[in-house]
């Protein structure tokens with residue numbers, strides 16, 4: 001049963017990855033502008049002063065314009081640093097220096113803070129491959145966010161950042177999968193529970 005779910009996830013990820021790769025420049029530009037506006041609305045409505053986010057790779061929802069806006073507005077943004085042991089450290093983004101993490105994702109350079117650093121942010125905005133209508137999140141398969149979220153006693157609201165077409169009726173759920181509190185897409189903010 002679990003093995004079947006694993007295969008199901010792998011197949012769905014491959015499809016979603018392909019979809020992201022084949023998006024046109026026009027689609028990318030439109031989504032990037034819309035997502036920036038939606039993320040700003042989220043930050044303003046909640047008056048956030050600190051956030052956990054990620055440094056987007058080229059096919060991911062582009063959060064970089066929003067990151068620049070957040071820096072300019074003195075919002076403290078923590079960005080993930082992948083560790084060999086499967087946990088995430090965090091570093092404060094400054095919008096300047098970056099490198100490549102152990103799995104090839106863009107990664108911030110800066111003073112490294114422990115996994116505990118995200119305990120007191122106002123919201124965690126997580127990358128994802130897809131989210132189901134019930135809030136089940138599927139990532140890219142290394143379990144980083146499941147482990148991070150699963151280890152937090154009291155977690156701030158967690159929103160997955162995805163493209164609109166990645167909000168699906170249902171995604172395969174394994175026991176360790178941590179549901180999210182909502183999603184942020186280029187067109188909307190949806191809260192499942194608060």
Ligand SMILES: Nc1nc2c(c(=O)[nH]1)N(C=O)[C@@H](CNc1ccc(C(=O)N[C@@H](CCC(=O)O)C(=O)O)cc1)CN2
Nearest residue numbers: 017054055056057080082103105127140141142144145
């Ligand atoms: N921008 C960004 N940073 C992030 C994440 C993310 O999803 N996006 N992560 C979220 O957890 C962590 C890194 N997680 C990763 C999870 C899987 C793969 C991976 O297996 N990549 C494949 C190819 C990508 C794909 O499957 O499409 C590979 O290396 O072969 C890499 C990093 C922390 N930083």
Ligand SMILES: Nc1ncnc2c1ncn2[C@@H]1O[C@H](COP(=O)(O)OP(=O)(O)OP(=O)(O)O)[C@@H](O)[C@H]1O
Nearest residue numbers: 137138139140141142143144145146147150176177
């Ligand atoms: N809380 C956890 N403790 C230990 N192992 C875990 C935990 N969560 C996930 N894993 C392991 O991590 C691997 C990847 O899990 P999964 O496919 O759910 O990742 P994902 O949600 O797609 O990834 P990510 O969270 O990095 O975006 C699985 O082999 C799983 O057993």
